Structures are given as C-alpha cells and as structure tokens.
Amino acid sequence: MSEGVRIGGRTRSMTVAPRIVALMAFVIPVFAQDPKQIIEEVQKRSRSNSQRYEGTLEVTGAEHHVATKRWIFERLGSFGDSKSLLRFTAPPEVKGVALLIVNHPDRASDQWMWRPSIGRDQRIALQDRSTRFFGTDFSFEDLEERDVNQYDFKLLADEGSQWKIESRPKKSSQYAYSYMWIKKDNYTITKVEAYDKKGLVRTIDYRDFEQMKGIWTARTTEVLDVRRKSKTILKFDKLEYDVPLKQDQFTVEALRRES
Amino acid sequence: MILLRLISWPYARKHLLRTLLTTAGIVLGVAVFVGMHTANQSVLAAFHQTIDRIAGQTQLQISAGEPGFEESVLEKVQNVAEVRAASPVIEATVQTDRGNLLILGVDMLGDRSLRTYDLEGDASIDDPLVFLAQPDSLLVSQNLGVKLNARIPMRTMEGERTFVVRGIMKPGGLASAFGGNLAIMDIYAAQKIFGRGRRFDRIDVALQDGVSLDQGIAKLRAAVGPGFQVEPPSSRGEQFEATSRIYALASNITSVFALFIGMFIIYNTFAIAVTQRRSEIGILRALGATRGQIRTLFLTESAISGLIGTLAGVVFGIVMARAMAGYIGGLLEEVYGVAQTADSIQVEPWLIATAIVMGVVTSLIAAVIPARAAAYVDPVKALQKGRYQSLGEGENRMRRRWAMACVVAAALALVLNRYTPIFYAGYVLAVLAAVLMAPAASLWLARALRPVLAKLRPVEGTLAADSLIQGPRRTSGTVAALMLSLALVISLGGLARSSYNSIAEWMRIALNPDLFVTTAESVTARSFVFPASLGDGLRKIDGIDEVQLVRSVRVLVKNTPVMVVATDVASLGRRGRLPAVEGSTEEMYREAAAGRGLIASENFARLHGARVGEVLEIPAPEGVVKLPVVGIVRDFSDQQGSLVMARDVFVKYWHDDSVNVFRIYLKPGANGASVRQKILEAYGNQQRLFVLTNADLRNYVIRVTDQWFGLTYVQIAVAVLVAVLGIVNALTVSITDRRREIGVLRAVGGMRQQIRHTVWMEASAIGAIGLVLGFALGAVQLYYSVEIARRDLIGIDIGYAYPLSTALVLAPVILAAAFFAAIAPGESAVRGSLVEALEYE
Numbered sequence A: 001m002s003e004g005v006r007i008g009g010r011t012r013s014m015t016v017a018p019r020i021v022a023l024m025a026f027v028i029p030v031f032a033q034d035p036k037q038i039i040e041e042v043q044k045r046s047r048s049n050s051q052r053y054e055g056t057l058e059v060t061g062a063e064h065h066v067a068t069k070r071w072i073f074e075r076l077g078s079f080g081d082s083k084s085l086l087r088f089t090a091p092p093e094v095k096g097v098a099l100l101i102v103n104h105p106d107r108a109s110d111q112w113m114w115r116p117s118i119g120r121d122q123r124i125a126l127q128d129r130s131t132r133f134f135g136t137d138f139s140f141e142d143l144e145e146r147d148v149n150q151y152d153f154k155l156l157a158d159e160g161s162q163w164k165i166e167s168r169p170k171k172s173s174q175y176a177y178s179y180m181w182i183k184k185d186n187y188t189i190t191k192v193e194a195y196d197k198k199g200l201v202r203t204i205d206y207r208d209f210e211q212m213k214g215i216w217t218a219r220t221t222e223v224l225d226v227r228r229k230s231k232t233i234l235k236f237d238k239l240e241y242d243v244p245l246k247q248d249q250f251t252v253e254a255l256r257r258e259s
Numbered sequence B: 001m002i003l004l005r006l007i008s009w010p011y012a013r014k015h016l017l018r019t020l021l022t023t024a025g026i027v028l029g030v031a032v033f034v035g036m037h038t039a040n041q042s043v044l045a046a047f048h049q050t051i052d053r054i055a056g057q058t059q060l061q062i063s064a065g066e067p068g069f070e071e072s073v074l075e076k077v078q079n080v081a082e083v084r085a086a087s088p089v090i091e092a093t094v095q096t097d098r099g100n101l102l103i104l105g106v107d108m109l110g111d112r113s114l115r116t117y118d119l120e121g122d123a124s125i126d127d128p129l130v131f132l133a134q135p136d137s138l139l140v141s142q143n144l145g146v147k148l149n150a151r152i153p154m155r156t157m158e159g160e161r162t163f164v165v166r167g168i169m170k171p172g173g174l175a176s177a178f179g180g181n182l183a184i185m186d187i188y189a190a191q192k193i194f195g196r197g198r199r200f201d202r203i204d205v206a207l208q209d210g211v212s213l214d215q216g217i218a219k220l221r222a223a224v225g226p227g228f229q230v231e232p233p234s235s236r237g238e239q240f241e242a243t244s245r246i247y248a249l250a251s252n253i254t255s256v257f258a259l260f261i262g263m264f265i266i267y268n269t270f271a272i273a274v275t276q277r278r279s280e281i282g283i284l285r286a287l288g289a290t291r292g293q294i295r296t297l298f299l300t301e302s303a304i305s306g307l308i309g310t311l312a313g314v315v316f317g318i319v320m321a322r323a324m325a326g327y328i329g330g331l332l333e334e335v336y337g338v339a340q341t342a343d344s345i346q347v348e349p350w351l352i353a354t355a356i357v358m359g360v361v362t363s364l365i366a367a368v369i370p371a372r373a374a375a376y377v378d379p380v381k382a383l384q385k386g387r388y389q390s391l392g393e394g395e396n397r398m399r400r401r402w403a404m405a406c407v408v409a410a411a412l413a414l415v416l417n418r419y420t421p422i423f424y425a426g427y428v429l430a431v432l433a434a435v436l437m438a439p440a441a442s443l444w445l446a447r448a449l450r451p452v453l454a455k456l457r458p459v460e461g462t463l464a465a466d467s468l469i470q471g472p473r474r475t476s477g478t479v480a481a482l483m484l485s486l487a488l489v490i491s492l493g494g495l496a497r498s499s500y501n502s503i504a505e506w507m508r509i510a511l512n513p514d515l516f517v518t519t520a521e522s523v524t525a526r527s528f529v530f531p532a533s534l535g536d537g538l539r540k541i542d543g544i545d546e547v548q549l550v551r552s553v554r555v556l557v558k559n560t561p562v563m564v565v566a567t568d569v570a571s572l573g574r575r576g577r578l579p580a581v582e583g584s585t586e587e588m589y590r591e592a593a594a595g596r597g598l599i600a601s602e603n604f605a606r607l608h609g610a611r612v613g614e615v616l617e618i619p620a621p622e623g624v625v626k627l628p629v630v631g632i633v634r635d636f637s638d639q640q641g642s643l644v645m646a647r648d649v650f651v652k653y654w655h656d657d658s659v660n661v662f663r664i665y666l667k668p669g670a671n672g673a674s675v676r677q678k679i680l681e682a683y684g685n686q687q688r689l690f691v692l693t694n695a696d697l698r699n700y701v702i703r704v705t706d707q708w709f710g711l712t713y714v715q716i717a718v719a720v721l722v723a724v725l726g727i728v729n730a731l732t733v734s735i736t737d738r739r740r741e742i743g744v745l746r747a748v749g750g751m752r753q754q755i756r757h758t759v760w761m762e763a764s765a766i767g768a769i770g771l772v773l774g775f776a777l778g779a780v781q782l783y784y785s786v787e788i789a790r791r792d793l794i795g796i797d798i799g800y801a802y803p804l805s806t807a808l809v810l811a812p813v814i815l816a817a818a819f820f821a822a823i824a825p826g827e828s829a830v831r832g833s834l835v836e837a838l839e840y841e
Helices: A016-026 A036-047 A254-257 B002-014 B018-054 B072-080 B130-132 B171-178 B187-193 B213-224 B234-241 B245-276 B278-288 B293-334 B349-373 B394-417 B420-456 B458-470 B472-510 B534-540 B568-573 B586-593 B602-608 B647-654 B672-684 B694-736 B739-747 B752-793 B803-833 B834-839
Strands: A005-008 A011-012 A050-060 A066-076 A083-091 A096-104 A110-115 A121-124 A151-158 A161-168 A177-183 A189-196 A199-212 A215-225 A230-241 B062-063 B084-096 B099-108 B137-141 B151-156 B160-168 B180-185 B202-207 B229-231 B515-518 B544-557 B561-568 B580-582 B599-600 B615-620 B624-635 B643-645 B661-666 B690-695
Touching: A005 A036, A036 A151, A036 B234, A050 B568, A066 A215, A066 B278, A083 B420, A096 A254, A110 A254, A121 A254, A199 B568, A215 B062, A254 B544, A254 B615, B002 B018, B002 B293, B018 B171, B018 B245, B018 B349, B018 B694, B062 B213, B062 B672, B072 B084, B072 B202, B072 B213, B084 B151, B084 B187, B099 B187, B130 B137, B130 B160, B137 B171, B160 B180, B160 B472, B180 B187, B180 B349, B213 B229, B229 B234, B245 B278, B245 B293, B245 B694, B245 B752, B293 B694, B394 B420, B420 B458, B420 B472, B420 B694, B420 B752, B458 B752, B472 B694, B472 B752, B472 B803, B515 B672, B515 B694, B534 B661, B534 B672, B544 B615, B544 B647, B544 B739, B561 B568, B561 B602, B561 B647, B568 B586, B580 B602, B586 B599, B586 B624, B586 B643, B599 B602, B599 B803, B602 B624, B624 B647, B643 B647, B672 B690, B690 B694, B694 B752, B694 B803, B739 B752, B752 B834
Parallel strands: B099 B180, B137 B160, B561 B643, B599 B624
Antiparallel strands: A050 A066, A050 A230, A066 A083, A083 A096, A096 A110, A110 A121, A151 A161, A161 A177, A177 A189, A189 A199, A199 A215, A215 A230, B062 B202, B062 B229, B084 B099, B084 B202, B137 B180, B151 B160, B515 B661, B515 B690, B544 B561, B544 B661, B580 B624, B599 B643, B615 B624
16 A cells, blocks of 8 residues: 555655655754654655555455455545545446545544445544454554654664654554654665554555655555454555646545546 | 141042142143243343344444434434444344344444454455445344355345345354344445435444443433433333333233132132041041141142142243244234244243242132131031031121122222222222122022023932032132133133224224335334335326325333324324314314324323323424324324324424325225236335235234234133133032942932933033123123223223123033033042942041
C-alpha cells in the first residue's frame, strides 16, 4: 500500500520519499536525532499532489487459504488533509465495492463504504475502525492518515542504518503504541510493529523499493496479523504520482455516481 | 414407623390396585402441572437463551417497538462517549423448507465487537469481502446441516431469491441461538429483503469500561430521546413473558384444578379406608394407641402415597412436556407472532419442589378429615360390625349448614365482586358449597334414581340404588371428584363455545374485506413489510373498489407490548364498525380518523385500566405520542389488547409508511378469484406476496383459535380420565367392601349375571349422579370462568353460553366410561370364592 496507509500511529509515505532525498541531504543530520523531525522528513520525502495505482491483494489465512483481489487506489492531497478512494476491480463478485476516506488534520478521518450490489453507502463508524478491512489484515484505521502532531514520538534506538522510533497516539486509536524502523539513507519506513494494550497486534514489512518520480516506493507490503496468524501481501502496479484528479471525485455522491 | 410397617404396608399391598388408583389422581394432577409448566418454561427459557446468545457482549439495546427506527439514530448512539460499540440489528423469522429460520441482520463490520462468530476453519466466511459485497450471503449455524456454498431459496420482498451459505458457525454460543436455526446476513441486505427501508429494529450497545448500566442508560436516553426504550437485553424476554402471560395463567388454573380433583379421589379412598379399617383401628386403640398416633398413621400413609404419586407425576409430566413444548412453541408463534421452539426441556428445580409440596400437601389435606375421623373412632363401637357406612344425620346437617353458609357468602361476594380478592373468595366458596352439598345431593339423587333403576331391573336396580343410599361415604368423594371434573369440562367447553361465538361475530364485522394481501400465510408474522406504494398499484387493478392500508405493530404502552393498528380509520368506520363498549361509535371513529384520539379494544381497557378520555402515552421515535382514548370497542385482534390509530399519526411519529396487510374491498359484481389472480400476476413474481380470501383468513383465525383451545381439550381429557379413575376406584372399593354382602346374595341364590348387573347399574348411577351435579356446578363454574377471562385473562366479555352440545356428548361418554369402569370390579365380585366372601370381615 502506498501513501495513505497508516499503521500504528504515524503516516507512512513510502512512495514519495526519493524525490526529496537529494534536496535534504545536507540538512538532515542536523536534526536527525529528533524523532518527530525524522517522521516529518519521511512525510516530506514522500509528498506528492496525487497518486494512483492498481494494487493486488493476496490474503493468506491461518489455514493457507489464499484469496486474491485487485483494486484501484487514488489519492488527492497529502497527509492530514488528503482524500483517498479505493475501488475493488476483481474478482467480479466484489467489483465496484469502494471506500472513500476523507482525512482531517485535527481528528480521525471520515470513511464511507459503497456497495453497488445493494446500491448504498455506509459510514464506517469510528468505533468500527479497528475492524479488519474487508477481510484483509489491515484495519480501517490503518487506511487513514493522521497528522504528525497527533502522536508523541520517541527515538528508541539507533541501529546503524536504521532508526527505531516509538509513536504513541494522543487521541483514541486501537493501538497503544507502534515501533517503526526508518532507513537513514532514504527515509523510508521498512518495518512497523503495532501494539495494543495486550501486546503485538500486527507487523508490516515494506519491500521491493523503487524510486518513482524521485519518491522511494515500496512495491510490496506484507502485513502479518499476529493473533490470527494470517497475512496480506499488497503489490503495486501502474503506480503514478501527480496524476490529474479532481476534488469532486472524492465525495460520497461521486462514490454513488461512479459505481 | 412400626405401625406403618405392620398396619399400613400390608393393607396397601392387599389393596394394591386401589392404592395405585388413588395415587393416579395425584399422578395426573402433578403431571398436568409439571408438564404444562415445564413445556411453557422450556419455550420461555429457549427464548431467553436465544436472547442471551444473540446478545453476546451487548449490555443495552435501543429499540422503539416493532416498527424500529431510522438509520440516523445509529450515529447519535455512536457519538455517545460512553459507548464502546454500537451495532444495528434486524431480526426476523422466516419459514424455509428446514422450518423456521431466525435471520439476524447485522453490520458485519462492527458487529464483531459485540458478538463472537466462531467459524469453521479460517475461511469460513469464504471471503469476507464477497460476503459483504453480495447481498445473498448467509452465515449459518453448523446445526442447520448445510455445507459451504449451499443455496437456500427464500421468498423475499424482492421476489424469489437464492441465498448462498458463505460461512458456517461452529455449534455453541451465538450459533446455538434459536435452536441453531440461525442465519446471519448483512443488515443492509436484510433491509431490502424484508422490505424495511432504511430502518433498524434495534441497536445493540456495549459500554466503555467503567461505565455503569445506569449511566449508560441515562446518556443514551438523553441522546436518542424519550420515544426509545434503552434496556438490557433481558427486558425483551420479560416482554415476551408478559405477552404470553395469559397462556401461562390459563394452564396454571387448569393444573391446579386437576390437582383439586385428585384431592377428592384421595379423600374418597381414605374415607373408605377408615371405615374399612375401623375394627383394625378399634384394636389399636384398645391396645393403647393414642388418637394422635392413629391420626399420624393415616396422614403418613397419605403423605407417602402423595409423594409416590407426585414423583410419578413429575416423571410423567416431563415426558408430557417434551410432547407439548413443540405444540406450545407453534401456538405462541401463531397467536403472538413470536417464533420460538424449545429443543430441550428445562426442568426447573423450584418447579419440582413446588410439585412435590403441592402433591404431598394436597394428599395430606385430602386425608385430614378421614384421619381425624379415624382418630375419633370409638374402640368399642369399632369392634362391633354394623352400619358404619351411613352418614349420621347430624354430620349431614352440619355439612348442609356449612354449604348454605358458603352459598350465602359466595352470593355476597358476587355483590362485591369489584374487589378481586372478594371475587376469587366467592368463587372458592361456591365450589366449596358444591363439595359440601355433594354427599347430601348424591343421597337425594340416589333416592330419586331408585324407582328408575328398580323399573329397569327390579332386583339389581334396587340393590344398586340401596348400595348408594346406604354407603354414601363410599361414593361421596367419587361423586365430588366426578362433579368437579365435569364442571371443569363444562366450563372449558363453555369458554370455548363463547369464544368461538364472539370471534365469529367479531370476524363478521372486523374481517369483512373480500381479500387480504399479506406478506406471509400467517397473519401474525410481521417480519416482512410492504411499501405503501403497493397500495397505489393495487387500487389500479380492475375490480378493486377500496384498499385499506394496515400497519400493525407491537409497541410498549404502559410498559406492556400492545398492538397498535395504524390504518385509515375513516374507511374502517365506513366499512364496518366494531360494537362500542364505551363512548359514541360515531364520535370515536371521527376523532380517531382525524388523528385526535385512539380507539382502544375492550381487553386493552380492562387489562390496563384505561377509560374513555384517558390520555395514553405511546413512545415513538419522533417523541411520545399523547392521545386520548376516544372510544372502547369489542375487538379480538390481540390478546394484550389493541389500539387503533390514524395512519397519518403513525407515519408522522414512527417515520414508517410500510404496510403489513392491504385489506381489499371489491366492486359490486367483481369476481374475487379473478381479482386475486390479477394481483398475483401483477405482483406475485416481483415480491413476496400472499392473497388471502375472506374465507382463508377466517379459517386461519379459526385454526389459531382451535390451536389455542387444543390444550384445553387435552385438559378436558385429563379431567374426564381423573373422573373415570375415581369411578373405578369407588367401585373397586365398593366391591371389596361388600364382599360379604355379595357372598350372601350369591349364597341365597343370586346369579352371577344379577351381581354383575347390580355393579354395572351402581356404576351407571354414580355416573348419572356425577353428571347431574357436574352439569349444575359446571353452570356456576362457567360463570366464574367467563368472569375470570374478562377480568384477568383476556379482558373481553365473551358472554355466557352454556355448552349444551358438550353436555350432550359428555352424558353418554361418562355413562359409558362408568359402565366400562364397572366391568373389572363386576367380574371381581362374581369370581371370588363364596366361602371366603362369607368369611370376609
């Protein structure tokens, strides 16, 4: 998953980092030890006006049953005030099912699901955000972006090529805290561990990094639900940045109209 | 203990048949009590269990009666800070080829915060996204016995649809709700399938940690408004219990009556035993046994026989409950529209304890008078053989005086019958008077019968009548038991007849449309609803003159679920006005049609103490509806009572314009069958729709009434059986008691056939006396039954109609039963050794 996937309380913008890395090369070491600034830098490097990709999801259950789906993801804006639309394209039974996410810098996002088979939208309640997203190992909360100011960060370790940073949400979240590993050379997040009060909930590994339009982008994301022992692998195809998208494409009306 | 072993046990062994017959009265009484209660409780327990299992972690439920409420309420609830999880629910029962299936429509996204779906295998919801994306998805309990991807056809409001099983839940927990006949579907799909629009039945809520129920209720009430109920899930069970209260009460009364009849059989047996064992008692007294010891001996015998009978009755009752539970489940569904079956029998310890106490206490009470008589036996007189069977004139006089006192007190109670305790005391006194009068009345009737019997068979008839006249102690208990049984039969028969008469009259007025378009074959099923727009379509069909839109829903009024019937009141009044019990017919229909009042049914008014002019408060999503009762009519629509409301008012306050039933009046000359066909052709394939003719609906109502009285007939059969047992018992005693007399008869040339005839005639005479007294007491009992039904059960005055046809059927049945009951004792009388018979006593 690309920008817009938030795990454990920080905004991860894997696909935009490379473009900024060159500009920031001399400045970074000055403030690199401040975890909040590191995260801000991650955001900066992954920033783009819009984004579009076709994703393939492979969900492998505890009993090794594999379900594959495809979706188209579009995002307009960045970080705290972005809007995203995710629409399933395959298999045919789920084609047209869509999720609209409207992020807000100061509070949790608004999310609506559209189901063409019954011809109606449904608001995803805040209380339901910890639910698995359509049987994947992501939760609905993982799909929203929150502003960096909505978290407290702590640098836990300098592991040579990577920093290990802890993030704790200031507002309600299913997660109590998360650990993330950020590569020092290109400010990409390589791994996240998300915990609730009872312990580890899920881990996310980002792989197959490529630079696209100067943004370091992980083409494969693997999410492991530790408790369910199931995993989801998301692969990006046809990734584009700064594609022409309009605001009115990201409304509930458009959700209904374009089904 | 020694006396029991040396005296009682040999006597019981010697008179084993009689002992068993005596106990049979208690067995049947207890069995009916335990059986009915257990069956009832099992259905209620199953209902509670279903609620519990469905509730999961739900702490509070927000509802607004059967109509439900609009989706927007969900957001209000979710915004309450004290709420941890809030999930909307639609609950409906549908009939499938696998029986009734409870469909729970839930929001699969959030529902797992409240309910645990323990699924077979990881991929049991084959694909959660497919489950959500496809409205035909079902998640079923493994108990249903279907495989993954199995297809289940269902008639929905969108026509015939096939549903696909996309998940199997393991047995236990939620999956075991409704006996495992459970299917989960997406709530938004359920809205479409059941025609509910954008409405939910209720919202299940779990509170944040540390928030108490009271805090949660207060916050949620403030958020949703006064028109909603915010209650723990268990309240639903309580409401169902309140709804089916009438049925439970009716079965209680019958089982207590059965036990009462059993008491007389015991009394009779012990009274006879005391007279038979006079010499034994005399010897014991002569040897120094105290009165207390004699009394204790008989009471202990009675307690032991009561205990044995009770235990047997408990076992028999549990067996009976298994058979009855299914029947009661079906009955509750037909009458109250709430489907619930009990897959297992819930035997409650308190019920068994109560049954044991009741059985033993009944037995003890029955034995008190004989035990007292035994204790006061004069040892000298007891050792002399004589005419101890006859009742002393003093005793008889005393009973008559007491009976008269009871009659006077019962009559006084009738005058003051406004007060419930006085009314019931009067009822008990009336029965007591009859019981006290029974021996004297039996004697008079036996004397009256003597010439008739003598005319039929001069020798045998005279002997039979004389036996009854000379040994009233022997038969008075049996006659009393028979009288009580027949009185019960007459009252139940009378209630049934009056009910049928009243229902027929009500149907003539209230169910006068030519056709009824419904969503189910059962009119009480309200899971599916029509859109109001269908009414416009129906009006266009050739031959249809008028279409009345009816929405009937159960909502809480005065904390009881009451049926609110929202319809076009003006049209209703024009087409047929129900008889007014209070208020002006013209005015009540006018006011109600204008939305300025409610027309209450007679039973609502009585059961809830409502009067014309009283302003009722009915909670609705839009607020509390406050409307006065503008009239009271005789209406049998619902056992808890009904309120007729203008449809506009309902739509305004509930935001619900859906329809349960379209009542259709045809144009003069239009052919009903042809219009029915046109409706089916136009809409039958598009949606779930049934067109019932007037006759269909009347038959349905009669069928439900039959079902309601079905158990009554079982009770009648039990009452008759107990009575027949009493006759067999009395005759067995009579023959044993008169062995010497019969021996003498045979010794002086009496032929076996004559002896047989004597016994048969005696039995028939007991039957005839019991019939006369039973029919007389039945008339009184019926009066009280009608009153109890009116005051405390259904709240409707169904009128007094003596069931002559029942009496006509009963007469030959009882006489034949008495005759058959006499065959074995008759044979026993002629088979014994003449020498032994002459040596008897």
